[in-house]
Amino acid sequence: MTAPETNQAGSSETGGVFDETIGFxxxxxxxxxxLFLLAAASVIGTLIPQEAGLxxxxxxxxxxxxxxxxxxxLHQLYRSWWFxxxxxxxxxxLLACLLKRTRTLxxxxxxxxxxxxxxxxVEDGRSPSEVKNLLAEQFNSLLGIQPKESASGDTISLAWVKHRIHLLGFPLIxxxxxxxxLGGLVGIVYGYRGxxxxxxxxEADRFVIKSGGSGTLPFTIAVDEFTLTxxxxxxxxxxxxxxxxLENGKEVLKGPIIVNSPMTYRNISLYQSDYRAVGVKWVKLAILNPGSEVEEFLVRPFQTTSLPGASEQIRLHSLDPGSSARGQGVEMIATGPDGESRRVEVFRNDPEPAEVGGRKIKFVGYQTLYATGLQVGYDxxxxxxxxxxxxxVTGFLLTLFTNHRRLGVIIREEEGRTTVEIAxxxxxxxxxxxxxxxxKVGLALGNPQAGPRVRKGV
Amino acid sequence: MTSVDLNSYVTFGYLGVFLVALLAQAAGAGASWGRRLVRGTLIFVWVAHTASIGLRWVESYRMGIGHAPLSNLYESLVFFAWAIGLALILAHYRFRAGAILLLGLPMTVLVMAYTFLLDPEIKPLIPALQSNWLVAHVVTCFLGYAGFAVSFVAAILVLLSDSSSSLAKRLPATRILDEIVYKSVLVGLPMLTLGIVTGAAWADYAWGSYWSWDPKETWSLITWMVYSAFLHARLARGWSGAKAAMLSVIGFGAVMFTYFGVNYLPGLHSYF
Structure with missing residues (x-):
């Protein structure tokens, strides 16, 4: 009783901290x-708002x-030192277990x-080569491969090896x-999101970095149009x-950025994130000519537009997106050739069209001016x-859908009978x-009721 | 008949299969005619279930907004129940343990019954979901969930037979149940892994980041870690029986929270 105890104490004294660390x-x-600590920490991370203001x-x-x-x-748990x-x-x-296991690979x-x-x-009365052929036929069809055969003296050895690649499942996973x-680490150190x-x-080339500060892109983004369908x-x-x-003022790439379809240039990706309505792009009005033909024209904000076929100038003052029963409409300043200005209201649902310089004007529609929100990502x-x-995924598929199997058969003749060892x-x-x-052994040798003697391996 | 009607029939169909399974169990669990009858009716209802999902797909194309029926909670529940049905059929074939149907089928009925409370209307696909990744991501995740569901059912049976010896006599041998608990996780975990990887690929493609600690992402990772711990505890530490079953139950709790719980937390998956 005492000897092993002293032995143990001795080994822990000499092996010491190093062995314990390796063991850990x-x-x-x-x-x-x-795994359980990480899981518990992650649970906390979903309960306490992350990246929220302190x-x-x-x-x-x-x-x-x-x-x-x-x-x-805990408010930035997934980036905390202890996580x-x-x-x-x-x-x-993982690395230690991997090294330990791959040594035996x-x-x-x-x-x-x-x-x-x-x-x-199993023992059988037939000749070794006959027994060999009967068994090989069954095992070949069972495993779908041919065995490696070797003979020495009166001993025949057969070996089937199936799906050896299964062994790679563990190291792969x-x-x-x-x-x-490691990829995550590289992303944290060298990547950014903005x-x-x-x-x-x-157009713009500066962006706000999510984790604080701002950055400049090696190119300029010019937005021609944003559409919401x-x-x-x-x-x-x-x-x-x-x-x-644009790079140095020259266009290098052109196309749409759509949700689920980003644009990538120089490994920097641009994603559609959100949008804001920031103003009015244009207002479409129509002049009702006496001959019942309609002439449409556009008025843009902060610009003076000449009324087609008249000497009046108009300028947009404000737009109503439809807050009253009058529907959508605009308020404009109309300036006549004499320099006199007056306020004109044109609304979609007004029963009578507005009049400027003797021309009847109707409201047709307007286009919102958007600002598009793009995410910038480099990882x-x-x-x-x-x-x-x-x-x-490959490792999991190998583990799940392949199975490493080995079958060894040794046939020898002993005292006129054939002895077969199967492992x-x-x-x-x-x-x-x-x-x-x-x-299969029963089928091959036709002796199912007696059955082979089975010894369980170690 | 619309797919929504067919879904109601399928729900009652599963209830019917459950009653047949109950009767077969009462008549004698080992009877092979009983097993065949139960399996036959289950496969019949499951084929109808498959048809209802296919029909809904066709219906969406007839409406001119064609997309795979995996776009909201209603459709995902129908698919979840379908995947559990498939997993139960496979487990029944493989392990011949009728008892898992006695717990698995009520679960399927419950999932299908939940859809009765939801708006079954086919809606057009919102921009965030318009991606080829949708089908790969959702299908792999739910096949994983279904594997875990079968593991959970077997785990509950293990715990039941562990707690009462009179129950244990009526249930399949703990050795077989334990095997089901383990083998279902062995299938479920690679599926969940594929689900997380396809989800990350999609997120990278659509939002520019393969991982952003969104609550649903995080909870799927928690689920993944719990089942990984389960496999390590089992393969390397030799956990089996009630101890392994408890881990499987905890894992399924994480699955349920990943599916339903995170809807109460803000995040990108809030439309599911």
Whole structure:
């Protein structure tokens, strides 16, 4: 009783902190604990508003909670030092387990580890080559591959190896997660996200960075037009900005930016985010000529427009988007050739058209002037994340849809009888594999009721 | 007949299958005719369910606003129930455990009944959802959810037979139930992974960021971490039986919160 205890104490004294650290990082217990801590932290992150103003949080939280929030960065939890520390521990843990496991991979690949899920021995009266052919026929159809055959003296060995690639599932999944986390890190360090709002007909190259401050793009965005299309039911169908990108005043790219269809130039992506109505682009009016023909013309804000076919000048004063029973309409200043100005109101639902300089004017419609809100995104880590995601999915598919199976058969003649030793290994569905191999042996040698003697492997 | 009518019939159909399964269980769980009858009726109702989803798809094209019927809570619930139905059929084939239907079918009926409370009208697709990623993202997520639902059902049965020996006699062997708990997660987790990856790809394409800690994103990650912990606890620490079942139940709680709970938190997924 005492000897092992002293032994233990001795090893912990000499191995010390180093062994314990290695043990901590290669332990699956650590993995499970860190996963639960990350999950719990994430839950908190969805309950406390993230990126909210501190003043707002101070107003809505109790003093104790507010102090806790400040102490642990709970208002920017996913960027806090302790959340990142958990991710770092997870990464080291993953890497350590990966290294530990991949050391045995070459042996597994070559089948030298000698581990088996089951072993069985059968005896038969027929000759070894006859038994070999009967068994090979069944196992070939079971696994869909041909065996490797070798003979030495009076011993014949057959080996089937199926879906060895299954072994790559584990390293793929675990290295993929490390790569994804690395990609995230690259994004945090080198990437940025921002926002710029540009009026139709204007251009900009400066944007506001989300995490604070502002930046300048290596090109200029010129917005020609923003359109909002609706379904007949009134729900929005499409938000679309027609833009041109200019570099040193020269156009380098032109096209639309639509929700779900961003524009990318020099690895910087521009996304349709939102829009604002900032004014009036134009107002369409019509002159009712005596001969009942209608002549339409546009009036733009902050410009003086000559009334077609008359000497009066008009200038927009204000627009009513339809707040009263008179419907949509405009108020204008009309200036005659004598320099006299007067106020004219033209509304859609007015029974009588307005009159300027002897001409009857009707309101037709107007176009809103929009400012489009574009998101600016640059993240050099994205490529790593996609590589990682691809490997992750591949790893899962390998694990799920392939199954590494090994079947070894050794046939030898002993005292006039043929002895067959069968050993098998399956990564998944072990019981089922053992069962089906047993059935096939019965089918091949036609001795199902006696059945082979099965010894479970270690 | 419209797809909405067909959905009502399907709901009562699942209720009918549940009653048949109850009778078959009472008559003797091992009887193979009973198992075949239950499975036959279940497949019949599930095929009708498939037809109703297909019909709704066709209807949307007839209205001139054609899109896959995965665009709002009503449509996602119908699809969720369909995926649970599929998972139950597969689990029934694979493990021959009729008892999981006794708990799984009421769940399906409940999900379908929830749609009765919602507006079933087919609406045009809002700009944020107009993407080819929609189908890949939603289908993989819900197939994952369905796997977790079957795991949850088996886990509840494990906990029930763990708590009462008289119940345990009527239920399938804990070894089989435990296997269902585990195998369903083994299918569900890769599906959820695909769902999260397609969602991230879509988010990157549409919003310029593959991950923005939106509540639904975060909760799907929480779900992913809980089931990852489950697999590690099981494969490396040998957890099974009631302990593993508890983890599966916690995981399904996270699934439910990812699906319904986050609608009460603000975020980009608030139209679901």
């Amino acid at each position: 990082f290669t332990s699956v217990k650590t993995t499970i604990a860190v 003043a707002e949080l101070k107003a809505t939280s109790s003093p104790f909670l507010y102090r806790l929030i400040i102490l642990l960065d 990142l520390l958990l991710l770092v521990i997870l990464s080291i843990n 070459p042996g597994d690949w070559k089948g030298k580890d000698g581990q088996v899920s089951f072993r069985m021995t 675990h290295s993929a997660i490390i790569i994804i986390l 926002y710029v709002s540009i009026k139709e007909g204007e 609706r379904y007949p039911t009134g729900e929005p169908k499409e938000y679309r900005s027609e833009v041109r990108l 050099p880590g994205t490529l790593l994340v996609w590589w990682g995601s691809g490997l992750l 098998g290994r399956s990564r998944r569905l072990r019981q089922e594999f053992r069962q089906v191999v047993r059935e």
